[in-house]
Amino acid sequence: xxxxxxxxxxxxxxxxxxxxxxxxxxxxxxxxxxxxxxxxxxxxxxxxxxxxxxxxxxxxxxxxxxxxxxxxxxxxxxxxxxxxxxxxxxxxxxxxxxxxxxxxxxxxxxxxxxxxxxxxxxxxxxxxxxxxxxxxxxxxxxxxxxxxxxxxxxxxxxxxxxxxxxxxxxxxxxxxxxxxxxxxxxxxxxxxxxxxxxxxxxxxxxxxxxxxxxxxxxxxxxxxxxxxxxxxxxxxxxxxxxxxxxxxxxxxxxxxxxxxxxxxxxxxxxxxxxxxxxxxxxxxxxxxxxxxxxxxxxxxxxxxxxxxxxxxxxxxxxxxxxxxxxxxxxxxxxxxxxxxxxxxxxxxxxxxxxxxxxxxxxxxxxxxxxxxxxxxxxxxxxxxxxxxxxxxxxxxxxxxxxxxxx
Numbered sequence: 001x002x003x004x005x006x007x008x009x010x011x012x013x014x015x016x017x018x019x020x021x022x023x024x025x026x027x028x029x030x031x032x033x034x035x036x037x038x039x040x041x042x043x044x045x046x047x048x049x050x051x052x053x054x055x056x057x058x059x060x061x062x063x064x065x066x067x068x069x070x071x072x073x074x075x076x077x078x079x080x081x082x083x084x085x086x087x088x089x090x091x092x093x094x095x096x097x098x099x100x101x102x103x104x105x106x107x108x109x110x111x112x113x114x115x116x117x118x119x120x121x122x123x124x125x126x127x128x129x130x131x132x133x134x135x136x137x138x139x140x141x142x143x144x145x146x147x148x149x150x151x152x153x154x155x156x157x158x159x160x161x162x163x164x165x166x167x168x169x170x171x172x173x174x175x176x177x178x179x180x181x182x183x184x185x186x187x188x189x190x191x192x193x194x195x196x197x198x199x200x201x202x203x204x205x206x207x208x209x210x211x212x213x214x215x216x217x218x219x220x221x222x223x224x225x226x227x228x229x230x231x232x233x234x235x236x237x238x239x240x241x242x243x244x245x246x247x248x249x250x251x252x253x254x255x256x257x258x259x260x261x262x263x264x265x266x267x268x269x270x271x272x273x274x275x276x277x278x279x280x281x282x283x284x285x286x287x288x289x290x291x292x293x294x295x296x297x298x299x300x301x302x303x304x305x306x307x308x309x310x311x312x313x314x315x316x317x318x319x320x321x322x323x324x325x326x327x328x329x330x331x332x333x334x335x336x337x338x339x340x341x342x343x344x345x346x347x348x349x350x351x352x353x354x355x356x357x358x359x360x361x362x363x364x365x366x367x368x369x370x371x372x373x374x375x376x377x378x379x380x381x382x383x384x385x386x387x388x389x390x391x392x393x394x395x396x397x398x399x400x401x402x403x404x405x406x
Contacts, residue, residue, distance in 0.1 A: 010036070012250050015312070017186070024201050042395070055347075056082040057115065062104065063237070066097070067246050075144060075309055080200060083271070086225065091315070094342060096290065110346040124277060127402075138339075140226065140227040140230045140231075140339055141228055141230040141231065141233065141234050141296075141339055141340040141341070142230065142336060142338075142339040143233040143234065143356075143360065143362065143391070144362060145336070145339075145354050146294060146296070146356040146357070146360075147233070147357065147359075147361065147391070148356075148357050148358075148360065148361045148362065148394070149359040149362045149363075149364065150361060150362070150363050150364070151363075151364045151365075152192075152363060152364075152365060153190065153365070154365070155365065156189055156190060156191040156192060156363070156390070157159050157189070157190050157357065157363050158187055158188065158189050158190075159187070159189075159190070159316070160185055160187060160188075160189040160340070161185065161186030161187060161259065161331065161394070162183075162185060162186075163186060163257070163259060163395075163396065163397075164183035164184040164186075165183050166180065166181070166182065166183050166361075167180040167181040168180065175244075182357075186259055186396055188392065190361060190363045190390045190391065190392045191390045192363055192364070192365030192388040192389055192390045193240055193242065193388065193389065193390050194240075194386060194387075194388050195225050195228060195229060195243050195386065195387045195388070196384070196385065196386045196387075197221045197224065197385045197386075197390070198382055198383070198384045198385070199215060199217055199221060199385075200377060200380045200381070200382045201214075201217065201380065201381050201383070202233065202380055202381075203374070203379060203380065203381060204379060206278055211309050214383070216384060218370060218383070218385075220340060221370075221383070221385045222368050222385070224385050225368065229242060229387070229389050229391075230340065231244075231340045232244055232391070233360070233361050233362065233391045234246055234320070234338060234340040234341060235247060235340055236391070238392070242362070242389065242390050242391035242392065243391065243392045243393070244350065245262065245354070245359070245360055245393050245399055245401075246341075246342075246349050246401065248261055248262045248382075248393060248396075249261050249262075249264065250263065250264040250265070250401075251263045251303075254284075255284070257397055258396070258397055260396065261363075262396055262399050262400070262401055263284060263397070263400055263401070263404075264349065264400075264401045264403045265277070265281045265284050265400055265401065265403065266403050266405055267280065267281065267351075267402050267403060267404055267405060269342070269405060269406055270346065270405045270406060271345060271404060271405070271406070272304075272309060272344060272404070273301070273344055273350070273404070274308075275305050275308045275315040275316070275331075277405075278305065278316075278330070278351065278402065279331065280402075281351060281400055281401075281402040282333070282353055282400075283351050284400045285353060285354060285398075285400050286397060286398075289354060289355035289358060289359075289397075289398045292352075292355040292356075292357060292358070293333055293334070293353060293354055293355050294334045294336060294353070294356065295330055295333055295334070295335040295336065295351060295352070295353050296335075296338045296341060296351070296352040296353070296356075297335065297337070297338060297341055297350060297351045297352070297369065298337065298338060298339065298341045298342070298343050298350070299337045299339075300343050300344070301341070301343060301344055301350050301351060302330070302337065304333055304344055305330060306318070306396050309375055316330050316331070338352075344404055345404060346404060346405070346406045347403065347404060347405075347406050348404045349401050349402070349403055349404075350402060350403075350404050351401070351402035352397075352399060352400070352401050353400050353402065354398050354399035354400055354401070355395075355398045355399075356370075356398075356399070357397045358394070358395045358398040359393060359394065359398035359399040360391065360392070360393055360394065360399070361391065361392065361394040362389065362390070363389065363390045363391065364389045365388035365389065365390075366386070366388045367387060368383070368384045368386075368387045368388065369385055369386050369387070370384070370392070371383070371384040371385075371386075
């Protein structure tokens with residue numbers, strides 16, 4: 001490449017000089033004949049220079065042509081290999097023999113090959129790899145969308161539970177009944193529990209994979225942590241995990257408030273939903289909480305509720321909006337699907353109704369943190385992933401649970 005550049009530069013330098021010489025010759029032709037000898041010498045010089053220029057130009061054209069060839073810079077062995085591949089391709093694809101003639105297809109004796117069988121040629125046909133991972137969506141319970149979420153910088157938070165009332169009595173004029181009871185104050189502590197994962201990947205996988213392995217793995221782990229904590233917000237025991245609203249015991253008597261318990265309303269029908277029972281659940285919630293109340297249930301439970309019908313029509317149905325989309329509602333209140341809620345069965349706590357902003361609180365201490373560890377296990381990278389969060393019921397009469405009868 002450098003040799004061609006030098007030749008090209010030399011040609012570019014000679015051309016201006018020749019143009020000047022040609023101008024001098026034209027001028028000399030008009031001069032006095034006494035200068036013929038000088039003119040003759042200059043003409044010979046110009047002719048010699050032109051001859052050399054043509055030689056240089058020829059060499060430059062030869063170098064350019066060589067550079068344009070596909071085998072430029074290849075060794076003799078590489079050129080022979082290219083020729084062999086071309087001859088084999090011509091033979092198998094077109095039936096052209098080494099002498100350049102096309103052989104009669106009837107005379108070709110090529111063994112049968114197929115892309116369907118790997119040893120018979122399938123290995124030669126490779127698929128295109130698309131840089132996309134087809135995933136699977138897992139069901140979860142979107143408790144964060146309906147609950148109160150608090151973020152803090154301590155291991156736990158404390159909330160005052162003001163669920164008692166003062167005592168007031170009626171007395172006549174001029175009389176006094178003495179001291180009355182002072183309302184009790186409760187304390188609710190929500191601890192941020194630790195959720196962790198530590199997946200391990202080989203260094204070669206991270207380096208050689210055709211897609212972002214680290215990003216994909218991070219999304220998978222984060223998604224699993226989210227689904228795990230959502231499940232605990234519904235069914236968690238409170239031991240090293242959030243406490244779920246379905247794990248609290250029931251009030252001893254219907255309508256009689258008890259701290260650390262939630263009222264469970266029996267819905268009547270045995271091992272099935274009952275429209276009167278659903279109405280009973282909604283009616284058991286105090287009117288203070290009704291404006292912000294919504295239903296929580298499994299999607300199959302909602303389907304069974306929509307199937308409830310009388311003699312000539314269904315009891316419930318989604319509300320159709322102006323654009324034709326259906327809004328999931330029941331008895332005038334929105335319905336949120338919770339994959340971690342039990343389905344309809346005998347004694348199942350299949351539906352929940354309440355003001356969830358008041359009734360349940362989630363506490364986040366630290367979001368998802370990933371520590372990339374390439375040292376602990378040689379040849380592997382460990383992605384130690386943690387998140388600290390907790391949750392608990394904070395208003396015991398803002399939530400009602402519908403229980404399917406046995």
